[in-house]
Amino acid sequence: MTPGLTQQLGVFVADIAAQGAPAEVREAAKEGLIDSIGCMVAGSRDEAVAIAMRALPPAQGGTSRLWFSERTTQAADAALLNGIAAHVLDYDDTCLRGHPSAVLMPAIYAVAQERGSSGRQLLDAYVAGYETWAELVDRESEFHQMKGWHPTGIFGSIAAAAACAVLYGLDAPRATWALGLGASQASGLMSNFGAMSKSFHVGRAARDGVIAARLAAHGFTASPDALEHPLGFLAAVSPSGKVDRTRPAVGLGREWQLVRRRVNLKKYPTCYYTHRALDGVLALLAEQPVSATAIERIDVTLSEEHALALRNAAPRTALAAKFSMQFAMACAVIARKAGLTELTDEFVCRADVQALMCKVTIRLDKVYDPQTPGAAQVDRVTLYTRDGAVRGQSVHRATGHAQQPLAAAHLREKFLECLAFGGFQGDAQGFYTALSRLEDLDVIA
Secondary structure (H helix, E strand, C coil), rough: CCHHHHHHHHHHHHHHHCCCCCCHHHHHHHHHHHHHHHHHHHHHCCHHHHHHHHHHHCCCCEEEEEECCCEEEEEHHHHHHHHHHHHCCCCEEEEECHHHHHHHEEEEEHHHHHHHCCCHHHHHHHHHHHHHHHHHHCCCCCCCCHHHCCCHHHHHHHHHHHHHHHHCCCCCHHHHHHHHHHCCCCCCEHHHHCCHHHHHHHHHHHHHHHHHHHHHHHHCCCCCCCCCCCCCCCHCCCCCCCCCCCCCCCCCCCCCCHCCCCCECCCCCHHHHHHHHHHHHHHHHCCCCCCCCHHHEEEEEEEEHHHHCCCCCCCCHHHCCCCCHHHHHHHHHCCCCCCCCCCCCCHHHHHHHHHHHHCEEHHHHCCCCCCCCCCEEEEEEEEEECCCCCCEECCCCCCCCCCCCHHHHHHHHHHHHHHHHHCCCCCCCHHHHHHHHHCCCCCCC
């Protein structure tokens, strides 16, 4: 009998654990890992992390570091807290309809530090997790978000289980169990966007991946068809049941998705669905500056799916503002940028910001981008000023998208900015250099 999808993925993960990934694929893994570490350090001082620390105090001892500080704990606790920190600012990368690195990095670093894994093994783990995520998400043509699922939460726990299975050196049967255990822990709702719970989706997925792999390593079983069964994961999360549960995973280990479609890195610490419009309005303002008082209104056109995620028309907190097109436009006009220093409760509640948000109108576009499920072909910003002038800008790919990548110097600058923002106590430049040469590290510390 031909093995089903769960077992095929189990074999793939076990092969990565035994043989490693190609050098080209390992190299592609660094970008997301390094960027998410910067975002994690920056987010480590957020209120959400402090609350999580008080509510769920990490176990004493252990060798897994919190935020690359001197404080250590057990791997599962580190994965949870580091995952919350990595995503709470919404500055981490996005791809595969979610945020893969913010889940994978905390899980694999926690386990790698616990087990004394090498840099190559860590990169192999990331590759296994990313490819597993891609294989699963590509089987669904519809938009999981429209059913209420947060893809990062539901795919993240399975991908993290695959990644950690590599570091535990699991064979195919046990790797298959790890995937099934990860699938049973999948969770995350779109309705929680704009609250601390969104970052909990990421932290929990990272922790659940650690737990799944560890249980499997000790012989704790799961169904060998947990993913593709008619009552399994893929069917459960499918918006209308049209998911492909039976196609053989023939591309695994041959067509590397991490190379074919790299992560999209964020230029702004807001929901990625605001980024094309932010690029557009900032381009208009660079071409001809306009004051907030001179604006009659701002129209933003995007897809219904993306507009639905941007649920906060009149946010009063920085967390809510990350999911507000109205705030993104007001922020860009008033600050001429949208960075970490603007994403504060104080800035969001400024009278001029609140007033300009009321002048932003959302319009829906049903012309979709065939390469990006749920996205319009372009997002468009149109500025109407009191003197009667009308200027518009359409954007197909946001700056930082894999097809329009940020320059290497900007990536380094973002990393160093994030470490400074998070109060990193160490040699930030040296840390960046070491991470850039991960494959040369014998032991992750």
